[in-house]
Amino acid sequence: xxxxxxxxxxxxxxxxxxxxxxxxxxxxxxxxxxxxxxxxxxxxxxxxxxxxxxxxxxxxxxxxxxxxxxxxxxxxxxxxxxxxxxxxxxxxxxxxxxxxxxxxxxxxxxxxxxxxxxxxxxxxxxxxxxxxxxxxxxxxxxxxxxxxxxxxxxxxxxxxxxxxxxxxxxxxxxxxxxxxxxxxxxxxxxxxxxxxxxxxxxxxxxxxxxxx
Amino acid sequence: xxxxxxxxxxxxxxxxxxxxxxxxxxxxxxxxxxxxxxxxxxxxxxxxxxxxxxxxxxxxxxxxxxxxxxxxxxxxxxxxxxxxxxxxxxxxxxxxxxxxxxxxxxxxxxxxxxxxxxxxxxxxxxxxxxxxxxxxxxxxxxxxxxxxxxxxxxxxxxxxxxxxxxxxxxxxxxxxxxxxxxxxxxxxxxxxxxxxxxxxxxxxxxxxxxxxxxxxxxxxxxxxx
Numbered sequence: 284x285x286x287x288x289x290x291x292x293x294x295x296x297x298x299x300x301x302x303x304x305x306x307x308x309x310x311x312x313x314x315x316x317x318x319x320x321x322x323x324x325x326x327x328x329x330x331x332x333x334x335x336x337x338x339x340x341x342x343x344x345x346x347x348x349x350x351x352x353x354x355x356x357x358x359x360x361x362x363x364x365x366x367x368x369x370x371x372x373x374x375x376x377x378x379x380x381x382x383x384x385x386x387x388x389x390x391x392x393x394x395x396x397x398x399x400x401x402x403x404x405x406x407x408x409x410x411x412x413x414x415x416x417x418x419x420x421x422x423x424x425x426x427x428x429x430x431x432x433x434x435x436x437x438x439x440x441x442x443x444x445x446x447x448x449x450x451x452x453x454x455x456x457x458x459x460x461x462x463x464x465x466x467x468x469x470x471x472x473x474x475x476x477x478x479x480x481x482x483x484x485x486x487x488x489x490x491x492x493x494x495x
Numbered sequence: 496x497x498x499x500x501x502x503x504x505x506x507x508x509x510x511x512x513x514x515x516x517x518x519x520x521x522x523x524x525x526x527x528x529x530x531x532x533x534x535x536x537x538x539x540x541x542x543x544x545x546x547x548x549x550x551x552x553x554x555x556x557x558x559x560x561x562x563x564x565x566x567x568x569x570x571x572x573x574x575x576x577x578x579x580x581x582x583x584x585x586x587x588x589x590x591x592x593x594x595x596x597x598x599x600x601x602x603x604x605x606x607x608x609x610x611x612x613x614x615x616x617x618x619x620x621x622x623x624x625x626x627x628x629x630x631x632x633x634x635x636x637x638x639x640x641x642x643x644x645x646x647x648x649x650x651x652x653x654x655x656x657x658x659x660x661x662x663x664x665x666x667x668x669x670x671x672x673x674x675x676x677x678x679x680x681x682x683x684x685x686x687x688x689x690x691x692x693x694x695x696x697x698x699x700x701x702x703x704x705x706x707x708x709x710x711x712x713x714x715x716x717x718x719x720x
Contacts, residue, residue, distance in 0.1 A: 308547060309533070309545045309546070309547050309628060310545065310546045310547060310548070310605075311535075311544075311545050311546075312544065318536060319533050319534070319535060320533060320534035320535075320623070321533050321534070322532075322534075382534070396546075398547075398548075401533065421649065425649070425652055425653075425656075428656060429656060429659075432656060432659045432660065432663065433659075435663055436659065436662070436663060436666075439663065439666045439667065439670065442670055443548075443666070443669075443670060443673075446670060446673055446674065446677070447548060449677060450673070450677050450680075453677055453680050453681055453684070454680070456684055457680060457683075457684045457687075460684055460687055460688055460691065461687070464691040464694075464695065467695060468694075468695065468698050471695075471698060471699060471702055472698075472702055475702045475703070475705075475706050478706065479706055479709055479710065482710060483713065486713075486714075486717060486719065
């Protein structure tokens with residue numbers, strides 16, 4: 284009875300500790316370089332996440348080369364590098380524990396809004412199981428289940444960010460269609476009115492007998 | 496033998512658990528850096544803003560704290576402001592080294608949290624701010640649920656997983672609704688493009704016909720033709 288109580292409390296305590304590996308999804312406006320730091324508790328943890336450039340406010344879409352994404356380990360080496368994309372998913376195994384730096388670099392002067400999500404997931408390994416005899420193999424299964432659900436949540440956040448970007452493009456298209464078409468009609472009417480006025484002037488009495 | 500071992504393990508668990516819980520909960524100290532917070536750098540001048548697009552009726556729980564290992568006695572202070580998509584001020588704090596705010600979203604849209612350095616520290620280098628931002632199911636207080644329903648251990652963990660699954664289901668429905676809205680806008684724009692292009696041709700022909708008719712009338716009036 285006491286053994287079960289002790290086991291349960293240790294289990295709960297350790298699971299509470301395991302549960303702090305999480306992050307939230309935020310958007311940040313990148314003018315030149317924006318860096319976000321995240322702490323990885325254990326070596327070998329899987330760091331996963333995604334980012335999407337949401338506010339693509341460029342006139343011609345072929346101009347902008349995209350955002351560069353770099354992950355730097357606490358030792359200074361670059362762990363992950365993605366160049367010139369408008370959004371992607373990433374996943375890597377942390378080579379050591381410590382503070383990791385996730386940087387977005389905008390090569391152009393127009394500010395871009397990047398929505399990102401970073402998650403650090405820890406699954407107890409055989410080594411952790413061997414170290415503490417009160418750590419049940421069920422912990423490993425529960426941690427795996429939790430990580431699988433986290434990956435579904437991460438995918439949903441990615442889809443939501445991509446949907447937001449698509450919505451911006453749609454809104455921009457709608458505004459452009461209405462704006463440019465009405466502008467086109469007005470311009471057409473104006474140009475033809477100017478044409479008529481010009482022709483009238485050519486035939487006006489003060490000028491006509493000298494020119495036409 | 497087993498009884499002796501179990502007593503030993505109970506004492507160890509009784510010792511270990513409070514230490515773990517204390518380490519987990521003391522997020523403001525540098526003993527155990529909180530793994531669920533991201534760090535941002537606040538520039539010397541200007542503000543650093545983070546935002547998130549949140550739907551209606553979602554709980555937002557956030558905490559921020561200045562991290563400065565160089566001089567722990569004189570920690571620089573920052574100011575923070577959180578605004579709703581309609582412009583209402585949800586949280587405002589000046590000259591603080593840490594703070595927290597919690598609210599339930601009243602409207603869906605972009606929620607913005609901005610941080611900037613106070614006037615007295617403008618000349619110093621950039622400072623690091625830790626931000627712990629949780630919304631929806633991540634912001635749920637599981638300790639109170641455990642206490643109220645008297646569940647613990649594996650059952651609590653599984654209850655949390657169930658909550659996550661329900662949140663995933665809710666998110667999926669939300670994404671589906673958003674996609675339906677966007678599809679409507681797309682189809683409307685598609686119809687408009689076709690309609691406006693044909694109308695543009697019509698406007699062109701009308702304008703040229705009016706032109707010709709007017710010029711003909713004008714020349715007839717002037718007795719030139």
